[in-house]
Amino acid sequence: MSLLDVTNLCKSFGGVRAVNDVNFSLEKGEMLALIGPNGAGKTTCFNMLNGQLKADRGSVSFQGQELLGMNPRDIWRLGIGRTFQITATFASMTVRENVQMALISHHRKVFSLWNRATNSYAQEANSLLQQVGMEHQADRACGVLAYGDLKRLELAIALAHGPQLLLMDEPTAGMAPQERITLMELVASIAKSSNVSVLFTEHDMDVVFAHSDRLMVLNRGEIIATGTADEIRSNEVVKEVYLGGGSTFDTGEKEKTSA
């Protein structure tokens, strides 16, 4: 049994089959990228995995536990962390308090009415921030952070409850090219060192080819190819989907050589 097994996942909006009979599985410690053109159904697929959206049919099983029908917070409790395409953090708290919040929830202390929240799990929060290189900004207000730092903070929050699986929806969206690579290197190293599996969607092909063990290509709601970076790069159908001739991939390669 894999860590995550997705079988026959389907979702329609009106007459449009946004996700049509998707099957895949994810092994422990694996980094799996879900790519595809805009409107392919990546986000829809993601939102069904994390409980944001109800699926029409199919099954998503995490260590034998069915996820479909559960709400996001219960899925999180099973050991699945999330980051969002547009970061979702607590602007009126400091960086450390953001992480402490996740820790407080993990230890089921959200109804505690007396102790100071800032004193709760501060050490654990610090070491998580250290992991993502944010320890120097721990006392800054989250509302004043640069976007790249927000993304790293969000990663620290997602790692707070020691998840076995990270779901990252476009982790590098909205970041500068150099930042993207740094962030994904960070994710990959954390995934390796703590044996966390990562499922992520991404548009930046550099990031995808450099940091995924395996890729899936989604088009019009269906998976049209699965394989390693090299297999996908040479896949004719995939080239066709990405506007004939795989221009997207080539550009990426050119940038790399010229840089």
Next chain:
Amino acid sequence: MGFYLAQFLTGLASASSLFLVASGLSIIFGVTRIVNFAHGSFFMLGAYLAYTFVNILPHGVLGFWGAIIVASLLVGVIGVFLEITLFRRIYKAPELFQLVATFGVVLVIQDLALWIWGAEDLFGPRAPGLGGAVRILGEPIPQYDLLLIVLGPAVLLAVWLLFNKTRWGTLVRAATQDREMVSALGVNQSWLFTSVFFVGSTLAGLGGAIQLPREAANLLMDLNVIGEAFVVVVIGGMGSVPGAFLASVLIGELNAFGILIFPEITLVLAFLVMAVVLVVRPWGLLGKPDAVLRGADGPPEQPLKPFTATSKYLVWALAAALLATPAIADEFVLVLLSDILIFTLFAVSLHFIMGPGGLVSFGHAAYFGLGAYGAALAVKYLGVDMISGLVVAPIAAGLGALVFGWFCVRLSGVYLAMLTLAAAQITWSVAFQWQDVTGGDDGILGIWPAEWASEKMAYYYLTLALVGASVYVIRRIVYAPFGYALRAGRDSQLRVEAIGINLKSQQWMAFVITGIFAGIAGGLYVYSKGSIFPDELHIARSVDGLIMVLLGGIQSLIGPIVGAVSFTMLEDLVTRLDYWRIIFGGVILFIVVIAPEGLAGFARKILPESLTGKKNEGVQI
């Protein structure tokens, strides 16, 4: 049979005038997103101005209808004036500011009307040629009612044509969906908003003017009509004119037949229906989920800071001063101080749900009143002593909050605010109409403190101890994981659900906590006054709380304390004057426009770091 038909037609007639007010309110809200309390004042002005013009213009059909039209248009012009001078400045302010600002306008207009037209009710003439009645199935139906029944749908049609068949209407509908995009397309938003205000307030003025033959113009019209208009707009769906029509008919008929079936609870009926509709359809009958609204919030709130050493000294100094006051002050000062303390707790409890909780409550008086009535009823029927009374108060308010909160946390934003208002109106109506138990308008008298606390000084110390302890506990809760989780949910609902926090139960519990502390304030209040009346549950009391929180500044924990102190003292000073409302309203408007971060926020900007603990890390927006 004829009787029921007559009742049905009466219901339709009142639905029409309700629709005129509500549609204007709905149109203004749809575009500007301002929940306009002053809309009721436009209605009242319509009635008064119609009275004036009917007397000036030559009598007869032309004079009468001319007066009504001139009055409505003049109200429209007044609306435009207010939009340009005031509302335009607060479109980007948080909802609460807008609400309180519009309430400031209500106060100012009330006093202006008192000054111009006097306190007497003014009876208008019957409509010329429509003074009689028609017999339908043997029942007399006033001709004027028949006219109103036709007028409602006619106005609906006119508004529909205006919005769907003109270029202006297209722009307004576009602005309702996404006003930023509309301005990006080169439309002059300012004039669009101004014109919408003109249409909306003209409709309110017309609603008031045509009411003249049925109801004398009086100074209570504004707040009486605004409650029902809110209900109609919310049931219909905010921003939806057909929805407002549907809801007006629903409420009109409900009132007409409700009075036959449940005469004791007519006042509650409308609010009960609203609560049910909102729970089933959170956006009203024909409403849509909230439109896109960007950049409406101010800079993000700063992280919470513990007291600095200097502030701690100040707190202890203040405590010492409060303890020492009875040695030098007379009884009058002690009573005023007790009042201030009680309202401080009221404001701090309201701030807890609004600030860290991010849930705007329009009906906080409900919990204050439940506490007060809980204690008073326990004394009246069970003869309990003061300590038990003060224990019953928070329990009663907490139970009320448990019930109301369960409904409220299902909604968000303006709809949530409206449901809290409904909850407060329901409690008020029960206290007002259930005469056998609550004494109705006569209230409950003779709730005096125990022997040992009957001296003003002893009661002052009791109040000081309970309020001090309560404020301290609330502060602890804000700084505790529970308070942080609540703030977290306010900052990002998406994120809290993704870290395993059940936001709804968090907010539900916050309602209960805020209810309990407001209940303590209510209990202290009833023993300090010796009596309780339904007024303490009325909208005005809830708005007092909102003003206190706003006055002090919502983003600061000291804010509600500063607000309650300055509000209560100001009220004590100005209510002795004849035209205190205009002063009070003026102060509110001044603060909203000049110091929108409130007194405490304003002070935070100018005070040294040793007091505020702030770092110089400005937020650039």
